[in-house]
Amino acid sequence: MWFIKNSITRKNLMALTGLFLCLFLVIHLLGNFQLLLPKEEARLQYNLYSDFLSNNILVKLISYGLYASILIHTLDSIYLTIKAKKAKGSSYVKDNRGRASKWYSRQMMFLGSIVFAFLVIHFKDFWFVYKFGTLPLDTNGNKDLYGLVLVSFENLWYVLLYGFAILSLGFHLLHGFFSAFRTIGLYNPKYNSIIKTVGIVFAIAITFGYFIIPFYMYLID
Amino acid sequence: MVIHLKIWRQKNQHTKGYLESYTLNEVDAEMSFLEMLDSLNLKLAKQGERPVEFDHDCREGICGQCGVMINGIAHGPLKNTSTCQLHMRSFKDGDTIYVEPFKAKAFPVIRDLKVDRSGLDEIIAAGGYISVNTGQAPEANSILVSHEESESAFDSAACIGCGACIATCKNASAALFTSAKISQLAKLPQGQKESSKRTVDMVNRMEELDFGHCTNTEACQVECPQDISVLNIAQMNYEYNKAKLKS
Numbered sequence: 001m002w003f004i005k006n007s008i009t010r011k012n013l014m015a016l017t018g019l020f021l022c023l024f025l026v027i028h029l030l031g032n033f034q035l036l037l038p039k040e041e042a043r044l045q046y047n048l049y050s051d052f053l054s055n056n057i058l059v060k061l062i063s064y065g066l067y068a069s070i071l072i073h074t075l076d077s078i079y080l081t082i083k084a085k086k087a088k089g090s091s092y093v094k095d096n097r098g099r100a101s102k103w104y105s106r107q108m109m110f111l112g113s114i115v116f117a118f119l120v121i122h123f124k125d126f127w128f129v130y131k132f133g134t135l136p137l138d139t140n141g142n143k144d145l146y147g148l149v150l151v152s153f154e155n156l157w158y159v160l161l162y163g164f165a166i167l168s169l170g171f172h173l174l175h176g177f178f179s180a181f182r183t184i185g186l187y188n189p190k191y192n193s194i195i196k197t198v199g200i201v202f203a204i205a206i207t208f209g210y211f212i213i214p215f216y217m218y219l220i221d
Numbered sequence: 222m223v224i225h226l227k228i229w230r231q232k233n234q235h236t237k238g239y240l241e242s243y244t245l246n247e248v249d250a251e252m253s254f255l256e257m258l259d260s261l262n263l264k265l266a267k268q269g270e271r272p273v274e275f276d277h278d279c280r281e282g283i284c285g286q287c288g289v290m291i292n293g294i295a296h297g298p299l300k301n302t303s304t305c306q307l308h309m310r311s312f313k314d315g316d317t318i319y320v321e322p323f324k325a326k327a328f329p330v331i332r333d334l335k336v337d338r339s340g341l342d343e344i345i346a347a348g349g350y351i352s353v354n355t356g357q358a359p360e361a362n363s364i365l366v367s368h369e370e371s372e373s374a375f376d377s378a379a380c381i382g383c384g385a386c387i388a389t390c391k392n393a394s395a396a397l398f399t400s401a402k403i404s405q406l407a408k409l410p411q412g413q414k415e416s417s418k419r420t421v422d423m424v425n426r427m428e429e430l431d432f433g434h435c436t437n438t439e440a441c442q443v444e445c446p447q448d449i450s451v452l453n454i455a456q457m458n459y460e461y462n463k464a465k466l467k468s
Contacts, residue, residue, distance in 0.1 A: 007434035008424060008461050080434050084392035087433030089326040093227075093240055094319035096293035097389050100440035106391050108436060179437040185459025187404075187452045 007080060008183075014076045015180035017069040022177060022202070024066055029209045035149060036216055046149075047142035050130065074116055081109050104171040105179075111172040118165035125152060153217035162214040170207030177202055222314035224248045226261065228273055229321040234329050240319070254297065254307040255280060255287060258320075275334040280305040282446060285381030288388070289334045290321040295385035295444045303383060303446035323388035327395070327430050338384050340430045341398060347426035348419035349402040351411055364410050377405035379447040386441035386449075392433030397441040399427045400457030401449045407460055417464035424461050 031053075034046045053059050104111060126148065129135065135143040153159055177199035178192075186192060224245045231238030245264070248257055255277050262272035278286035287304040291297035297307045312318060320334065328336040378401070386397035403420050406412030412419075435454055442451045 006424065006428045008458055009465070011434060011458075012462065084394075084433040087326050087393040087431050088391070089324050089328070089393065092290055092293055092321055092324060093229075094290075094293040094321065097295075097391070097440060097444075099294065100389060100443035101438035105436070105438040175437070182437045182451075182455045183435075183458055185455055185462050187455035187459055189452060192452060192455070 007083065010076055010080055011183045013072055014080070015183040017073040017076075018176050018180045020065065020069050021073065022173070022180075024069075025173075025206050025210075029206065032213055033209075035146070035213055039220065043138055043144065043146040044140055044142075046146040047138050047144055048140060050145045051142045054130070070116075070119065074112070077109055077112055102175065105175040108172060108175060111168045114165060114168040115172055118161075118168075121161075150217060150221055153214050154221050156218065159214045159218045163211060166207055166210045169210070170203050173203035173206060174200065222248045222250060222309070222312075224257065224309070224312065225315070225317040227317060227319045228261075228334070230273070230333055231322075231330050233332060238330065240321075248309055250308070250310040252309045253280065253305060254291070254309065255305050257309055273334065274332045276336075277305060282306040283381060285383040285446075288323055288383040288385055290319070290323060290388060292319050293321075295323065295388045296383075296446060300443055301446060301448045303381070303385075306446070323384050325384075325387050325393035325432070327393065327432050328384060328387065336384075338382075340432070341382050341384060341395070343430060344395065344399050344423055344426050345402060348415070348422040349406070351406065352415065353411075366409060370408055374405050374408035377401045377408065377449065377453055380405075380445075380449050381447060383446060385444050385446065387432065389440050389444045390433065390435075391438065391440070392436060394435045394441075395427050395430075395432035396435035396454045396457065397445065397449055397451065399423055400453040403460060404453045404456040407456065416460055417467065420457065420460040421464050421468075424457070 031049060034049055035042055037045060098106070126145070129148060130143060130145055135145065135148060138144045138146070153162075178196045181195045182192070186195060226243040226245065227240045228243060229238050230241045243261055245257065245261055248260070252260070255275070258273060258275060265272050275289060276286045278284040280287070282303040282305055285303075288296060289304055291304070291307070296302055296304045298311055299307055322328075322330050322334045322336045323338075324330075324336075327340045328338060331337050380398060380401035382398060384398070387393050387395050390396075403416075403423055406419065407416045437451065437454070439451045442449060
């Protein structure tokens, strides 16, 4: 398998899974915007939507791709971080190299770890409960995921935890989005500047979009 | 002006290095950084001590031999400048300056500030050339190259191979160096014929030599004496991916 051998191909995997996850972020956010509807309307519609997602065969297939992407992205980053640590050699006594780059571009592993830890919590609290736990049914007979969301975001610390994780994700995207395009080989200066701008807009939009939901849910209850 | 120095001293690859403090009382602001080190060495030689060893050759910023970490920055505080082109007017009277060698696993210290950068030569040897026998010089207009293309290739070719990109990179990646050599040739028709093989061979050699991977922090371009563009790295990735997809 040629794509396992070296770090450029490893980085390709990282970039492609990352971009796929970016696409997922958009879809997930658009779906979750239904939470912002008036309470009872949101309950019925969101539960219906969740039921559709968990029973549609196409969505199911894409979700396996999603789980695989998260795992490949994570394992690859661990592999590359260990490799880079070996390449570095001893450290400098006086180190001012940070002036040449953005802090978040150097802390992708740290930011990614926060996002991964958040994902574990997020999966455990919603995905796992929805799939394997018992939830009351709404008036349409669908599992009441909306109710679970509402109860979860009653806690301020939980809302703040989400805020922190989303902010970390935002900085991760701020570097990751354009970096992914560079990795797969976009070298045209014009398109690079476009992608850089798109990346900034994308990171801000995703951060802001995801920010609204937990705070809104906290405030309406 | 008075300058306090903290300089990395290390006898050889197998001994541990340490920072030694020196003070120079008569440093001229118009001295180059290397002349300042020369004056230190003169002083040490007179005292019967072993001088501080450092690499240098042309002292005009084009050979790529000099290169040390000055206050934790490759080639010192000025951006896009080599160590030899840095002058003491960039420092203030009474400053303490840390001088350390470039550090990376692929750059073992030979002595003091001198490091073994032969890994870069090995990357070039793996394919950084055109191997076709060209015979006599062809008629100038038989292969047309636009002005923009030739300028762009020249920008990449301006890399002096000093290793500052590797010393600056948090992963000790040689991506900027290798990519500059790859794209310099890939941008011109004469080099394009062998581009795939060259790219794969040079990238593989870079990997074998234990350089790290590129995470696009773009720090390398900021400290590069020649301001080599990070887009060369993207072109290297493009050439590599293309070669792998075709094979």
